[in-house]
Amino acid sequence: MNFTRRNLLVLATIAGMAGGSHFAYAADVLNVGSYPNNPPFEYKTDSGSFEGFEVDIVNEAAKRAGMTTNIADYGFQALFAATSSKRIDVAISSITITPERLKSQSFTQPYYDSDMGVATKDGSAIKGLADLKGKTIGVLSSSTGEKWVNDNKAADGFGDVKGYNSQQDMMLDLGAGRVDAVVSDIPGMQYLFVKMKGFAIKDRIKTGEQYGLMMTKDSPMLGKLNDAITAMKKDGTMDKIHEKWFGSKAPAGSSTVTEMPIPKA
Numbered sequence: 001m002n003f004t005r006r007n008l009l010v011l012a013t014i015a016g017m018a019g020g021s022h023f024a025y026a027a028d029v030l031n032v033g034s035y036p037n038n039p040p041f042e043y044k045t046d047s048g049s050f051e052g053f054e055v056d057i058v059n060e061a062a063k064r065a066g067m068t069t070n071i072a073d074y075g076f077q078a079l080f081a082a083t084s085s086k087r088i089d090v091a092i093s094s095i096t097i098t099p100e101r102l103k104s105q106s107f108t109q110p111y112y113d114s115d116m117g118v119a120t121k122d123g124s125a126i127k128g129l130a131d132l133k134g135k136t137i138g139v140l141s142s143s144t145g146e147k148w149v150n151d152n153k154a155a156d157g158f159g160d161v162k163g164y165n166s167q168q169d170m171m172l173d174l175g176a177g178r179v180d181a182v183v184s185d186i187p188g189m190q191y192l193f194v195k196m197k198g199f200a201i202k203d204r205i206k207t208g209e210q211y212g213l214m215m216t217k218d219s220p221m222l223g224k225l226n227d228a229i230t231a232m233k234k235d236g237t238m239d240k241i242h243e244k245w246f247g248s249k250a251p252a253g254s255s256t257v258t259e260m261p262i263p264k265a
Contacts, residue, residue, distance in 0.1 A: 036073035110210030128203035
């Protein structure tokens with residue numbers, strides 16, 4: 001077959017249109033970063049896909065904003081740099097909204113209320129916070145658990161604080177006796193303890209923590225995703241997602257079912 005200059009120009013035009021279509025499609029993809037082992041909020045399956053409470057939330061919010069999601073696994077600490085550098089659009093991983101984080105990140109309205117807890121091995125002499133004086137405590141690095149322990153270390157007389165990039169590694173060290181107790185979010189530990197036996201939550205730390213979708217500061221996607229979450233609360237979708245992953249409807253008045261403002265620094 002003979003190709004003329006006209007044929008080549010036509011082919012070049014078609015190729016250019018295909019390239020434009022590709023980039024338009026990419027613009028409709030929400031790139032999400034997620035810690036891969038934080039059930040029931042998010043976890044990576046054997047097939048490599050992500051499932052969980054927050055996975056369902058971000059997928060549904062993206063769908064309502066006219067987007068699809070591409071979810072990749074990150075260490076918890078790496079999520080903050082990834083949103084700041086815009087390598088990802090959104091981070092999920094039961095990330096607590098705090099005044100400190102709001103200085104460099106934006107969050108949607110909250111959709112989950114949580115407290116932290118103190119966990120030990122079954123049979124430990126530690127019964128609660130009062131027994132942690134001089135003890136070595138494990139925390140997830142960059143988590144609010146780490147901040148709380150460090151903020152209260154001097155006043156409560158805690159011993160060493162050991163940070164981990166993985167909740168599983170933290171619990172394995174607790175089981176091996178390399179730390180005396182861990183401080184972390186209660187829902188995640190409760191779910192983990194269904195499969196990892198030999199541990200118990202000994203005390204609850206009331207924090208007023210709330211989780212939201214985290215993204216780079218003043219992200220142009222913030223309004224669209226927040227509006228989607230509002231609609232999900234109003235039409236009962238958020239409550240259904242909660243019941244799917246936690247086995248019960250969300251508490252009345254909780255951030256899971258109540259429309260709330262976008263958090264401000």
